[in-house]
Amino acid sequence: MDGGGRRFPHLVTDPVKVDVWSDVACPWCYIGKRRFEAGVAASGVPVEVEYHSFELSPDTPVDFEGSAVEFLSGHKGIPLEKARAMTDQVTAIAAEVGLGYRYDDIRHTKTLLAHELLHHAKAQGRQLETAEALFRAYFVDGGHIGHVDDLVALAESVGLDGDAARAALTDHRYAGDVQADLAQAVAHGIQGVPFFVIEGRYGVSGAQPSEVFAGALTQVATEQSAGAR
Numbered sequence: 523m524d525g526g527g528r529r530f531p532h533l534v535t536d537p538v539k540v541d542v543w544s545d546v547a548c549p550w551c552y553i554g555k556r557r558f559e560a561g562v563a564a565s566g567v568p569v570e571v572e573y574h575s576f577e578l579s580p581d582t583p584v585d586f587e588g589s590a591v592e593f594l595s596g597h598k599g600i601p602l603e604k605a606r607a608m609t610d611q612v613t614a615i616a617a618e619v620g621l622g623y624r625y626d627d628i629r630h631t632k633t634l635l636a637h638e639l640l641h642h643a644k645a646q647g648r649q650l651e652t653a654e655a656l657f658r659a660y661f662v663d664g665g666h667i668g669h670v671d672d673l674v675a676l677a678e679s680v681g682l683d684g685d686a687a688r689a690a691l692t693d694h695r696y697a698g699d700v701q702a703d704l705a706q707a708v709a710h711g712i713q714g715v716p717f718f719v720i721e722g723r724y725g726v727s728g729a730q731p732s733e734v735f736a737g738a739l740t741q742v743a744t745e746q747s748a749g750a751r
Contacts, residue, residue, distance in 0.1 A: 544653075576712070577704065
């Protein structure tokens with residue numbers, strides 16, 4: 523779709539592969555997810571999306587004692603008032619894409635186990651639904667995403683088998699996959715998320731406007747179509 527809203531019927535119909543590095547406790551990652559989805563819809567380009575693990579704060583305890591604003595203040599070494607202003611700003615931006623962030627209810631935690639669940643969900647063909655559920659649980663519903671029991675309940679809510687999810691989280695069978703994602707992020711030079719890699723060739727850093735995603739997808743699809751002819 524161009525600026526006038528016209529679709530491109532000549533583009534190839536094979537899905538464009540998009541690899542997304544994100545952290546489920548990253549406010550910009552959820553905003554970026556919504557903007558990316560809007561860009562996909564505007565472009566009319568079919569996509570295949572795969573989420574990859576990234577830890578913004580790997581030293582976070584599973585049960586952090588304090589609020590998300592207090593964590594941000596300590597993590598960045600800034601006054602509590604400035605941290606509150608930052609979260610207020612990102613909450614307002616999230617609202618623009620239909621997300622109702624509730625920072626006072628956030629239960630900040632280490633996200634490593636949640637990433638293991640995302641890999642388990644990918645193996646079961648339910649990764650996209652699980653990613654959405656994790657983001658919503660953390661930023662909107664005040665859920666805890668660092669405990670096995672809570673993650674099993676979340677897995678069941680998106681149609682995954684609870685016993686299988688519990689087994690995967692308990693024996694950490696996907697821990698190696700998480701570490702491989704983290705290593706690949708380093709290899710790509712990714713220092714912040716969200717980070718979108720389109721067809722392994724083009725990188726889009728940050729929660730860019732939907733028009734940026736639409737333009738990038740259209741460009742890649744056009745190139746693929748030209749190569750197929």
